[in-house]
Amino acid sequence: MAPEQRIKSFEEALLSLDRVAARAALNLASDEEDSLKFLEGIVVPALESIGKGWEEGRTSLAQVYMAGRITEELMDELLPFRGVPTDRAQVAIAVLEDYHLLGKRLVCSVLRSAGFHLADYGRMNVDDLVERVKADNIRILLISALMLPSALRVKGVRKGLARAGADVKIVVGGAPFRFDDQLWTEVGADATSSTASGAIHVVQGMRRELI
Amino acid sequence: MKPGKMTSMQRVLTTLSHGEPDRVPLFLAATLHGARELGLTLGDYFSDSRNVAEGQLRLRAKYDHDFLCAAFYGALDAEAWGAEVIYRDDGPPNSGAPLLRKPEDIRGLTAPRVSETPCLLKVLKTIELLKSRVETEVPIVGVVISPFSLPVMQLGFDAYIELIYERPQLFWRLMQLNKAFATEWANAQLAAGATAICYFDPVSSPTIVPRDTFLKTGFEVAKEVIGAIEGPTATHLASGRSLAILDDLVLTGTSMVGVSCEENLAELKTAASQKLTILGNLNGIEMRRWTPHEAEMQVKRAIAQAGGGGGFVLGDNHGEIPWQVEDEVLFAIREAVHRWGEYPLNWVKDEQ
Numbered sequence: 248m249a250p251e252q253r254i255k256s257f258e259e260a261l262l263s264l265d266r267v268a269a270r271a272a273l274n275l276a277s278d279e280e281d282s283l284k285f286l287e288g289i290v291v292p293a294l295e296s297i298g299k300g301w302e303e304g305r306t307s308l309a310q311v312y313m314a315g316r317i318t319e320e321l322m323d324e325l326l327p328f329r330g331v332p333t334d335r336a337q338v339a340i341a342v343l344e345d346y347h348l349l350g351k352r353l354v355c356s357v358l359r360s361a362g363f364h365l366a367d368y369g370r371m372n373v374d375d376l377v378e379r380v381k382a383d384n385i386r387i388l389l390i391s392a393l394m395l396p397s398a399l400r401v402k403g404v405r406k407g408l409a410r411a412g413a414d415v416k417i418v419v420g421g422a423p424f425r426f427d428d429q430l431w432t433e434v435g436a437d438a439t440s441s442t443a444s445g446a447i448h449v450v451q452g453m454r455r456e457l458i
Numbered sequence: 459m460k461p462g463k464m465t466s467m468q469r470v471l472t473t474l475s476h477g478e479p480d481r482v483p484l485f486l487a488a489t490l491h492g493a494r495e496l497g498l499t500l501g502d503y504f505s506d507s508r509n510v511a512e513g514q515l516r517l518r519a520k521y522d523h524d525f526l527c528a529a530f531y532g533a534l535d536a537e538a539w540g541a542e543v544i545y546r547d548d549g550p551p552n553s554g555a556p557l558l559r560k561p562e563d564i565r566g567l568t569a570p571r572v573s574e575t576p577c578l579l580k581v582l583k584t585i586e587l588l589k590s591r592v593e594t595e596v597p598i599v600g601v602v603i604s605p606f607s608l609p610v611m612q613l614g615f616d617a618y619i620e621l622i623y624e625r626p627q628l629f630w631r632l633m634q635l636n637k638a639f640a641t642e643w644a645n646a647q648l649a650a651g652a653t654a655i656c657y658f659d660p661v662s663s664p665t666i667v668p669r670d671t672f673l674k675t676g677f678e679v680a681k682e683v684i685g686a687i688e689g690p691t692a693t694h695l696a697s698g699r700s701l702a703i704l705d706d707l708v709l710t711g712t713s714m715v716g717v718s719c720e721e722n723l724a725e726l727k728t729a730a731s732q733k734l735t736i737l738g739n740l741n742g743i744e745m746r747r748w749t750p751h752e753a754e755m756q757v758k759r760a761i762a763q764a765g766g767g768g769g770f771v772l773g774d775n776h777g778e779i780p781w782q783v784e785d786e787v788l789f790a791i792r793e794a795v796h797r798w799g800e801y802p803l804n805w806v807k808d809e810q
Contacts, residue, residue: 264623301665304665304702305718306663306668307664307665307666307667307668307671308619308665308666308667309619309622309623309666309667309668309671310668312616313618313619313620313623316620337692345552346552346553346554346555346556346614347615348614348616349615350617352616370653394549395549395743395746395780395782396546396548396552396553396781396782397550399548399782422697422743423743424720426697426743426744427741427743427746427747429742429747430743433747
């Protein structure tokens with residue numbers, strides 16, 4: 248099957264929540280499959296297409312979420328030892344203050360499906376997050392926010408990291424950043440992505456800069 | 459009242475009937491700003507019905523808008539079920555950790571009774587106070603979080619999506635409980651003096667679930683609950699898209715829909731074609747950094763796109779103006795509605 252057709256089949260299976268068809272579309276029977284090439288060639292484009300569909304109003308958040316979860320499960324099953332080396336560009340993700348964790352979960356699913364290892368800090372306040380990032384020598388910090396006050400708290404994280412002398416790239420995402428395309432610069436982030444899958448390219452680019 | 463000028467109630471009823479009132483009605487859902495008016499923290503403000511009633515009345519006098527909003531904050535409906543609510547000084551109280559730790563906990567869940575739930579009784583008292591002050595001159599809006607959307611706070615968003623798709627029995631058990639609660643809660647607000655109920659249902663938006671899922675779930679729930687609410691309703695999708703389900707929303711029996719700034723108001727107005735009144739779609743998040751001129755241009759744009767023929771209420775797209783939005787912007791919106799929203803909208807044709 249041509250790569251474009253495999254991507255399309257995989258995407259369609261994910262959107263209809265059909266695990267069996269998704270697994271079949273991956274067709275990972277051959278032992279010679281290069282896992283990273285495979286991820287970049289099939290899985291990442293499918294997830295990006297679904298994310299783009301959401302941005303353009305063609306797919307729903309529930310489909311994006313379930314697609315990410317199914318893909319993550321399949322990757323754990325089929326390519327358990329996949330992974331992009333991240334030892335020189337430690338990546339972490341957190342939700343700032345509020346209890347809306349879906350955005351973080353979405354980003355975790357797509358980044359892990361794409362082979363990234365990242366530390367999931369869960370829900371944090373500004374001071375604890377700064378301390379943890381510094382202690383773990385994190386270089387790329389993803390922050391998810393649903394509420395506007397939480398999004399504005401990213402300013403405090405940026406200041407705290409600067410005070411601590413930590414050289415960290417901050418990537419923000421979530422509804423407030425989607426509805427105001429200037430907010431991410433206002434809070435001192437280095438990048439934003441309007442979709443979870445968009446975070447793949449953002450993190451890939453930052454990794455290249457950092458290592 | 460100037461000769462020929464309508465009351466807010468007349469203005470709103472006229473537009474809901476798809477006629478042109480004296481001007482476009484304005485709904486500023488400034489649920490938090492009343493605390494600032496009274497010099498109170500948000501925690502103190504929401505601790506007493508008298509504060510909220512006074513705050514809303516002062517805001518209406520100040521911004522000259524056409525509704526009184528009796529809603530406190532979105533997390534209140536989850537609080538009624540026993541969920542933790544966390545106050546902050548710069549935004550709405552937020553729901554804490556989900557009340558249900560796992561889907562199986564739904565089996566042991568029972569719905570709260572309105573008459574035994576202090577946070578709900580506070581809202582009812584607020585409605586009574588507002589009603590005693592404005593009688594039938596101004597519409598008073600009560601709010602219920604839809605049974606289909608409440609589980610985001612009851613269970614957590616990710617677990618709820620999985621419940622919808624993977625645990626249908628537990629999903630419908632939760633819907634049964636939530637439907638009973640939402641119906642009782644909405645009708646209690648109407649009995650206390652609310653004119654209409656805002657049925658807050660973001661999960662039904664195609665932004666959140668695909669239409670085919672909605673038709674099997676949130677649509678059926680909405681039809682039943684809206685049918686049992688003993689007064690008019692407006693469905694609000696809280697920034698979510700609505701165009702793909704507008705015809706379905708009509709069938710739920712709702713009269714108005716709160717629409718997203720991500721969709722074109724003119725398209726929505728055409729699609730609603732006298733079946734639904736459109737409420738929207740000022741971007742509340744961007745509003746925080748608008749200049750007065752930008753606010754005026756946004757109001758003008760919205761009225762040009764959707765004001766003609768009535769059936770339109772100007773408001774924000776989320777159903778809650780952020781705490782960070784300053785007075786000068788809200789004043790500019792008020793002034794712009796008076797400048798550009800008076801019917802007939804001859805200027806729209808002149809500018810085309």
